[in-house]
Each structure stands twice: as C-alpha cells, then as structure tokens.
Amino acid sequence: MFTTTPLYYEKPYGRTSTATVVEIVKWKGNDAIILDRTIFYPEGGGQPGDRGTLGESNVTDTQTDDQGRLLHIVSGQTALAVGDTVAVGLDWHHRYDYMQQHTAQHLLSGTLHRLLGIGTVSVHLGHDDMSIELEADTISESDINLVEDEVNAIVRKSVPVTAQVVSQAESTTLGLRRPVKVDGDVRIVRIGTYDTIACGGIHVADSSELISIQFLRSERIRGHVRTFWTAGERCVAMVRRNREIVDAIGSRLSVPPEAILQGVATLQEQLTDAKHQIRNAVSRSATLLLEQQLQAAGHADGIPLVVFDAAQWTEDEFKVLPELVLSFESLALCAVKKREDGKLAWLVALKGIEDGQSVFQAVRQKPLLLIEGKGGGKPPLWQGVGTDSMQKDQFLDHMVELYREHLHV
Ligand SMILES: [Zn+2]
The missing domain is CATH 2.40.30.130 (Elongation Factor Tu (Ef-tu); domain 3)
Structure with missing residues (x-):
C-alpha cells in the first residue's frame, strides 16, 4: 500500500x-x-x-x-x-486556530498538573471553545486564576515549543505526566521546561503565539469538573465581541460598563413594579365588569345567577375572574370568553351552594358537551376550554335553565 x-x-x-x-x-x-x-x-x-x-x-x-x-x-x-x-x-486560518488551541491545551494540562497535581482525563478542541476534563470533582476560582495567570506568564516568556522522536525506552525516563499510548518510537512535545508529553499533533513553535489564554466556564460531568478555555486569535476575537456587547448594553442603559449591573437591577425593579401595577389595573377593571353583570343578574333564593358571554372582557381580565368570584359569599356564575386562538374559555363558579359538585356533574353531562368543553376543578370553581365556540349562546341558554332547575327558582 x-x-x-x-x-x-x-x-x-x-x-x-x-x-x-x-x-x-x-x-x-x-x-x-x-x-x-x-x-x-x-x-x-x-x-x-x-x-x-x-x-x-x-x-x-x-x-x-x-x-x-x-x-x-x-x-x-x-x-x-x-x-x-x-x-x-x-486553510491556514483553520489550521493555525487549532494549533493555538491544541498547544494551549498542552500548556494548561501541564500547568494544572505541575501546580495543583490535577491530571487531565480528556480534552476536546471545539469550534467555539476548548475543554479539559480534570481528574478532580471540583476546582476553586482561586486555583483557576492561579493557572490562568501562570499560563499567560509562560505565553509572555516566549518559550520554544519543540518536538523530538525518542525510543519507547527513553520516553519512560522523561517524567511524562501521562503514560505513552503508542508502540515503538514516541514523538515528544515540549513547551520549554514547563510541559513534556507524547503527542502526534501540530503545535505552534513559540508560546508567545498563544497571545492570551482565558478561562471561560466549568461544569460537572461524570463526577469530574470540565473546564472550558479559549486561546490565541480566537481569544482576542472573543474579548472584542464581549466588549462590543458590554458597550451596546451600556449605551442602551446610558451608563458606563461598571454601572451596567446596577442599571439592570433598576430595570428589573421597574419591571416588577410595572407588572404589579398592570395586575392591579386589570383586577380593578375586571371588578367593574363583574359588577355590571351582577346588576343585570337574576336571583334564586337570594343567590345571584350570573351567566354571561365575556366578549367585552380582555383575556387578562377573564383570567382574574376566578379570583374575584372567590370573594363572594354566594354566587352561581357561568362565563365564557372566546380567545384569540379561537377556543372558548369557560368558567363555572358555585359559591355558597350546597352540593355544587352534583350541580357541576349536570353541567358536564349536557351543556359542556355543546362546546366540546374540556377541563375540570373542584367546588366552588371549575374551568377549562371548549373547541366549539359557535355553540356558546346555546351553551349559556342551557346553563341559565340548568341553574334555575337545580337552584329551585
Ligand atoms: Zn499535542
């Protein structure tokens, strides 16, 4: 061959x-x-x-x-x-990028081993970042900083990266941080005196070509900690991109970078406050709408019968209706609301009514079938969605009849 x-x-x-x-x-x-x-x-x-x-x-x-x-x-x-x-x-851009990531990985693994006694379980050179799985279940922020400072000091020292082929026997005398995995002659790659390991990959010639090595993040995996890093031109591009993002956020908030966190916290407070105000306003308008229905309502044994189409209500107002109903001592209510998605939301409330459960059983047996209503609940509230909104007027007529029958008017 x-x-x-x-x-x-x-x-x-x-x-x-x-x-x-x-x-x-x-x-x-x-x-x-x-x-x-x-x-x-x-x-x-x-x-x-x-x-x-x-x-x-x-x-x-x-x-x-x-x-x-x-x-x-x-x-x-x-x-x-x-x-x-x-x-x-x-494609030199592609090749050189990976030469930088790969050599940086040697330097990081070597430094983790030399300073902290932490071995490397596996590595991955990805399109966006490079990861090193450590023979440890955790690593402190101060140890990460120590390693990051040390590798960047070696980058600045302009240390030569060299390769040499030696015999298998000789390789065992070199104090490699990882056993050799190949038979026969072994290619040894050194970063000055800082790291020596067997490797068949392609490396930069000088540590200064790594420009800068930055820690990105870590995660737990299979009982180990996996650390993510970036190096070389890729690292410079990331710093630039992050600076643009920070600048853009700062200019949107009209604050300098150091005030961004406070600016975001203020925005979140304002948002929470605004949501609270909106909820209150919706609740007030829904209360007014319900009061209008109550004024027009009939009664059975002093219990208001409120059956209506909430076409004039917004969906948000309709959503607070169950909450409003609970504040009544006694009430027999049925309301429907055609939603924007075309479905028909329905609500049945039987507050202060003995045996409401059996009344609802009657609702389920007939009127609810008209709108193909799904859903459920427990006394005093039942709610759900129907698919046939065409039948809503017929459904409401049936509900009035059913209430009058069951509540003995
Ligand atoms: Zn290598």
Missing part, C-alpha cells in the same frame, strides 16, 4: 506546496484524493483534519482510513486525475 509522505511535522507553517495525485478513492460518497506528499494534517489526537484546496478542488476534511491511507476529502467529485501535479493550499 502507498504511504503518503507527511510534510506537516517538518513544515508545520507550510501553507502551500505541490504534490502528485497517486490515487482517488471514495469516502462516504465523496471523492478522496491520495497524494504522494502532503502538508494537510489528518484528524487525530483531538485535532480536526485540515481543510483547503487541491487545484480547483475544495478539501473539506483530511482523514486517515482504516488502512492507514491519508485521504484529502472533497465535497462530491473531483476533476483531478491520477498523475496530476496539483497546487496544494492549506
């Missing part, structure tokens, strides 16, 4: 080169090109595969297949043919 010569270890900063197409195979329905040599790094060690161009073809991913072949995967079909010499162009 043909083995592609990797150029990415030798020339991790190589953005362009030329190569010859050796074979074209299929990968999940797309063409995959095998080159004689390549600067494209295949996915591995948590680092994503490279992207870029081979001549006119767009490479969307680089993978190693189960036969160990290094595949440059294009979307769809390629116009390239075996034997073609092609210009190879790496």
